[in-house]
Amino acid sequence: MSFKSPLEGIDEQxxxxxxxxxxxxxxxxxxxxxxxxxxxxxxxRRMVYTRVLDQRSIALNRQGRLGFYAxxxxxEASQLGTHFALEKEDFLLPAYRDVPQLIWxxxxxxxxxxxxxxxxxxxxxxxDVNALSPQxxxxxxxxxxxxxxxxxxxxxxxxxxxxxxxxxxASQGDxxxxxxxxxxxxxxxxxxxxxxxxxxxxxxxxxxxxxxxxQKAAAVGVPGYLVDGMDVLAVYQVxxxxxxxxINGEGPTLIETMTYRYGPHTMAGDDPTRYRTEDMxxxxxxxxxxxxxxxYLESKDLWSEEKENEVIEAAKEEIKAAIKKADSQDKQxxxxxxxxxxxxLPYNLQEQMEEYKEKESK
Amino acid sequence: MDVxxxxxxxxxxxxxxLTMVQAINDGLKTMLEEDDTTILLGEDIGKxxxxxxxxxxxxxxxxxxxxxxxxxxxxxxxxxSVGLAVNGFKPVAEMQFMGFIYPAYDQIMTHVSRxxxxxxxxxxxxxxxxxxxxxxxxxxxxxxxxAEALFTHMPGIKVVCPSTPYDAKGLLIAAxxxxxxxxxxEPMRSYRAQREEVPEGKYTVEIGKGEKLQExxxxxxxxxxxxxxxxxxxxxxxxxxxxxxEILDLKTLYPLDRDLIAESVQKTGRAIIIHEAHAxxxxxxxxxxxxxxxxxxxxxxxxxxxxxxxxxxxxxALEDHYLPTPQRVLQSIEKAVHF
Ligand SMILES: Cc1ncc(C[n+]2csc(CCOP(=O)(O)OP(=O)(O)O)c2C)c(N)n1
Ligand SMILES: [Mg+2]
Numbered sequence: 289m290s291f292k293s294p295l296e297g298i299d300e301q302x303x304x305x306x307x308x309x310x311x312x313x314x315x316x317x318x319x320x321x322x323x324x325x326x327x328x329x330x331x332x333r334r335m336v337y338t339r340v341l342d343q344r345s346i347a348l349n350r351q352g353r354l355g356f357y358a359x360x361x362x363x364e365a366s367q368l369g370t371h372f373a374l375e376k377e378d379f380l381l382p383a384y385r386d387v388p389q390l391i392w393x394x395x396x397x398x399x400x401x402x403x404x405x406x407x408x409x410x411x412x413x414x415x416d417v418n419a420l421s422p423q424x425x426x427x428x429x430x431x432x433x434x435x436x437x438x439x440x441x442x443x444x445x446x447x448x449x450x451x452x453x454x455x456x457x458a459s460q461g462d463x464x465x466x467x468x469x470x471x472x473x474x475x476x477x478x479x480x481x482x483x484x485x486x487x488x489x490x491x492x493x494x495x496x497x498x499x500x501x502x503q504k505a506a507a508v509g510v511p512g513y514l515v516d517g518m519d520v521l522a523v524y525q526v527x528x529x530x531x532x533x534x535i536n537g538e539g540p541t542l543i544e545t546m547t548y549r550y551g552p553h554t555m556a557g558d559d560p561t562r563y564r565t566e567d568m569x570x571x572x573x574x575x576x577x578x579x580x581x582x583x584y585l586e587s588k589d590l591w592s593e594e595k596e597n598e599v600i601e602a603a604k605e606e607i608k609a610a611i612k613k614a615d616s617q618d619k620q621x622x623x624x625x626x627x628x629x630x631x632x633l634p635y636n637l638q639e640q641m642e643e644y645k646e647k648e649s650k
Numbered sequence: 651m652d653v654x655x656x657x658x659x660x661x662x663x664x665x666x667x668l669t670m671v672q673a674i675n676d677g678l679k680t681m682l683e684e685d686d687t688t689i690l691l692g693e694d695i696g697k698x699x700x701x702x703x704x705x706x707x708x709x710x711x712x713x714x715x716x717x718x719x720x721x722x723x724x725x726x727x728x729x730x731s732v733g734l735a736v737n738g739f740k741p742v743a744e745m746q747f748m749g750f751i752y753p754a755y756d757q758i759m760t761h762v763s764r765x766x767x768x769x770x771x772x773x774x775x776x777x778x779x780x781x782x783x784x785x786x787x788x789x790x791x792x793x794x795x796x797a798e799a800l801f802t803h804m805p806g807i808k809v810v811c812p813s814t815p816y817d818a819k820g821l822l823i824a825a826x827x828x829x830x831x832x833x834x835x836e837p838m839r840s841y842r843a844q845r846e847e848v849p850e851g852k853y854t855v856e857i858g859k860g861e862k863l864q865e866x867x868x869x870x871x872x873x874x875x876x877x878x879x880x881x882x883x884x885x886x887x888x889x890x891x892x893x894x895x896e897i898l899d900l901k902t903l904y905p906l907d908r909d910l911i912a913e914s915v916q917k918t919g920r921a922i923i924i925h926e927a928h929a930x931x932x933x934x935x936x937x938x939x940x941x942x943x944x945x946x947x948x949x950x951x952x953x954x955x956x957x958x959x960x961x962x963x964x965x966x967a968l969e970d971h972y973l974p975t976p977q978r979v980l981q982s983i984e985k986a987v988h989f
Pocket of ligand 2: 454455483485486487
């Protein structure tokens, strides 16, 4: 005999959740989030602001005024929709592309620029910002998030740890381990996988035989949701519910957001024409998160071109000021780093410190 | 002053002028053609040709079964390679940057390096791990590590590191043909820094052998990979001061070419070791031990080390301050000579 495959019917279980379609129309009335008009406008403001920030960051990088930068355009709904569902006290563990969430969580813009420039102050979160700096090592933040969440639970906090990775990141062992730990502890964690279809050049189909990343959570007894990552309302609502469950002691959630990065992987020489077609780019741009949310807000009379221009101008001004502030930051010295290696420096570092002090004094 | 090395090219008449990264590409291509069991695995090595284009065009030529874009998992890449290796294949695994080898460290430390011994030779692991390493290319955090000492300390794995296009191809082919695991370190800073004539087809540079790049009498500079140009510059600068440097390019970091080192140090009586990895626990310490064992009574001054500091390789804004410079080497040379 042959047994029924446990994979039978799995596709229906992981259908993509959408609230706002590509034309900005509500397609899932029951699921529309309970957001005030002000909230809706604020969400749009953040997305527009972040798009401008992305464009300016790319330009500044090309002028040599920024260093490492991973473009974000296309992913605004995934990044800001998930973040909008959080509270200030929630703890963020972002990846290198998730600088916008950090900024909206309270990281000053000039520090984000310093991070890009390889200045350590960019990693130094202000006291009131609960977050680690952007993770370079793919997957490392995911197991750490389980620990942050366990800590929050042990301390009786009504807060969550939220961590971000990409479709590629979901192939690392750390991804399974982190979800499994959080599941085992029923810790208040939210794991977000922004599935932007590519890990640098490798298409998501090559990462796994699983049709969705969301379903990977099921293996560890954690609910996984597949969401239209270009639909900010759906992303927000799914995250909001995950957060509610988490702080009510119902454990972690995995959220896979289907999205796309319009730009190159990073600004360090990646050439997307090598691995994706213009046609594919066009298909995704039609689903743009800003376009559809704008339509929705305009239909409710909450947004206008004038309003958008105001946001764009304000963003540009703030970016300019932040770059100026970043420019005026003291250059770092090797001795600064050496002195930070331990609470008390062992002799080898003391010697190296002296050697460098002498040089730096010249 | 250059010492002409006897090159062990299997007489291939024609040459091409290549950069190091092109020479690596050519070496991979040569072995894919030569040996059906050669299989490349890595992130973005297929369609994209690798983030440095080291595997450019290879998937197109040899197909997706032999040039495999893997899922994003270093431990998976190395573990899968172990499995392929014990099953008759010659995997060449790429770590996108050496700083990302750590998730695979467990596989390398506990399996790649010991399988031959623990199965009494029933299984061996004839695989190569390619790892672009080193600072100075303005990459983000952790992309710039120089972690050779973690692997030279690991019994059972050979470690090689070329400094020229010619050696890159020859050492790579030797590594792929080696019956045991070899870590092949690629100095990113040198990928496109120099072009030279590289023979077409197959030739090898022997693993375990270094090369005397420059004959000298006063002091021996020992370096490898991206530190070779630094050593050369320093040697040039002290020429005016009538200090004559001998320069050794180690090429293989495990096992060391102890005869080459001993012969040179016994002649000059002084040695400067240059590496960009941290000082503490760095390969420099093993080199000092070798010199101690072979040449102690010949020494005329303490052996100097010019290395990175005992901090993680800093963010790129500071990496130039971390890296050994000709200036720092020069100071050490003078210190040794005027001891
Ligand atoms: C452990 C590790 N391996 C490899 C890399 C190199 N790398 C940086 S980003 C990337 C692809 C990541 O893709 P994905 O997880 O889908 O995130 P995306 O960049 O698309 O947001 C790779 C391979 C790394 N940073 N860390
Ligand atoms: Mg991706």
